[in-house]
Amino acid sequence: MRLLSLSVLGFACGSLAAAATGSSQPTFHKDVLPVLQKNCQSCHRPGEAGPMHFTDYKSTRPWAKAIKQAVQTRKMPPWFADPAHGKFANDRSLAEADIKTLVAWADGGAKEGSPKDAPPAVTFAEGWAIGKPDVVLEMPAAFEVPASGTIDYHYVILPTNFTEDKWVQFAESRPSNRAVCHHIIAFVREPGNPWLKGAKPGVPFAPDHKSERGMGEFLTGYAPGTIPNMLKPGQAKLVKAGSDIVLQLHYTANGKAAQDRAKIGLIFAKEPPRERVITLAAANNEFEIPPGDANYRVDSKIQLHEDSNLILMLPHMHLRGKDFQFRVKFPDGRTETLLNVPRYDFNWQLSYYLAEPLKMPAGTIIECTAHFDNSANNPANPDPKKAIRFGEQSWDEMMIGFFDVAVKADVGMMDLVRPKQPKKGSTGGQ
Numbered sequence: 001m002r003l004l005s006l007s008v009l010g011f012a013c014g015s016l017a018a019a020a021t022g023s024s025q026p027t028f029h030k031d032v033l034p035v036l037q038k039n040c041q042s043c044h045r046p047g048e049a050g051p052m053h054f055t056d057y058k059s060t061r062p063w064a065k066a067i068k069q070a071v072q073t074r075k076m077p078p079w080f081a082d083p084a085h086g087k088f089a090n091d092r093s094l095a096e097a098d099i100k101t102l103v104a105w106a107d108g109g110a111k112e113g114s115p116k117d118a119p120p121a122v123t124f125a126e127g128w129a130i131g132k133p134d135v136v137l138e139m140p141a142a143f144e145v146p147a148s149g150t151i152d153y154h155y156v157i158l159p160t161n162f163t164e165d166k167w168v169q170f171a172e173s174r175p176s177n178r179a180v181c182h183h184i185i186a187f188v189r190e191p192g193n194p195w196l197k198g199a200k201p202g203v204p205f206a207p208d209h210k211s212e213r214g215m216g217e218f219l220t221g222y223a224p225g226t227i228p229n230m231l232k233p234g235q236a237k238l239v240k241a242g243s244d245i246v247l248q249l250h251y252t253a254n255g256k257a258a259q260d261r262a263k264i265g266l267i268f269a270k271e272p273p274r275e276r277v278i279t280l281a282a283a284n285n286e287f288e289i290p291p292g293d294a295n296y297r298v299d300s301k302i303q304l305h306e307d308s309n310l311i312l313m314l315p316h317m318h319l320r321g322k323d324f325q326f327r328v329k330f331p332d333g334r335t336e337t338l339l340n341v342p343r344y345d346f347n348w349q350l351s352y353y354l355a356e357p358l359k360m361p362a363g364t365i366i367e368c369t370a371h372f373d374n375s376a377n378n379p380a381n382p383d384p385k386k387a388i389r390f391g392e393q394s395w396d397e398m399m400i401g402f403f404d405v406a407v408k409a410d411v412g413m414m415d416l417v418r419p420k421q422p423k424k425g426s427t428g429g430q
């Protein structure tokens with residue numbers, strides 16, 4: 001009797017969910033495909049990062065149970081912001097009704113239904129997500145990725161040959177082989193910056209201790225799930241005449257020798273921008289995480305010395321990264337949590353775009369707090385017996401809160417991050 005009433009209850013729930021989708025039993029063509037088109041096919045289609053393809057019934061059907069589990073646990077679509085803080089323009093978390101539809105479909109035997117009910121197939125722009133680039137800078141030759149072993153970060157320098165300053169509104173980096181590319185970061189190295197001086201353009205190299213240390217300005221990056229940098233009209237990043245693009249390439253061997261030839265595409269602003277967008281970082285390179293520590297805290301902060309508007313945030317840690325938080329402290333003492341990522345996942349380097357830019361008067365401080373799990377309970381931990389410090393390889397650690405701000409077009413990065421010096425001849429207080 002008891003059993004019977006339980007199963008009646010189960011049936012009632014199932015039909016409720018189906019009723020919500022307007023049919024007696026959700027079917028692939030009518031109910032499921034629209035959800036997949038809108039939320040999943042950007043990655044789950046041939047040639048993209050999602051290893052299985054949710055484009056038709058045949059390729060989706062075997063994954064019905066896995067889909068149910070992935071959406072119920074909110075493992076998919078990848079989105080890690082705690083909904084309690086901040087509103088994000090690129091929030092891709094799935095609506096409750098869509099989760100119900102996918103779950104009811106899997107529970108109801110993953111029925112196909114009639115192809116006549118299917119929405120038209122979505123056509124995705126192949127190649128560049130930003131549209132046709134004005135300029136493409138590509139590695140002159142492919143990088144040879146070995147079948148096994150650890151591959152150091154490599155760098156390749158691509159001269160822009162720009163003879164005038166350029167304002168970049170859209171930028172995208174693309175590997176040619178997503179199976180072995182862990183990430184690409186494109187930096188701008190302005191003329192006179194000694195970073196990696198002496199390296200031959202176009203030839204990938206792993207810097208040695210003799211290479212000049214330093215860094216350029218972050219321009220755009222690729223990792224599975226990243227969206228390219230697309231700025232609003234009136235905003236752009238500055239690439240000065242004579243600059244080089246420095247690509248930082250991180251490949252991971254996957255058992256088969258492979259090749260990759262990365263490239264970046266740029267689209268210039270159609271008119272001089274009102275605002276310059278600059279990527280900054282609140283980073284801490286001085287930590288040491290004790291072996292076995294399951295919740296080691298690291299903090300970082302940076303003060304901004306010009307008025308700015310915050311556009312996006314990107315937490316960056318490696319395999320021991322556990323959680324990450326961005327806060328703002330305004331000059332009047334008010335503080336606010338901007339982004340909380342309670343379960344950080346190294347596989348996803350996600351940018352969180354604010355729905356509305358946040359005004360930050362000069363003097364505002366961005367603070368970040370991260371925790372690391374260096375215990376044996378962290379399944380991603382390469383070695384819980386080691387003390388861990390800052391380093392570039394994924395078994396070292398990083399603690400970087402990247403963020404983009406928009407400032408007046410004539411403000412430079414140094415104006416933002418360096419405290420103002422009193423002007424010569426100034427008597428102060430005037």
Ligand code: HEC
Pocket residue numbers: 035036039040041042043044049050051063066067070071076077078094224225226347
């Ligand atoms: C931004 C890209 C992206 C989006 C959007 C996305 N996925 Fe995925 N998905 C991936 C990648 C990459 C993997 C394989 C790596 C992994 O499991 O993290 C994956 C794995 C999966 C898996 C296998 C999980 C497992 O445990 O093996 C399922 C099921 C899945 N996705 C379902 C979905 C569904 C359903 C949606 C939409 C509601 C979706 N994904 C949206 C990129 C994406």
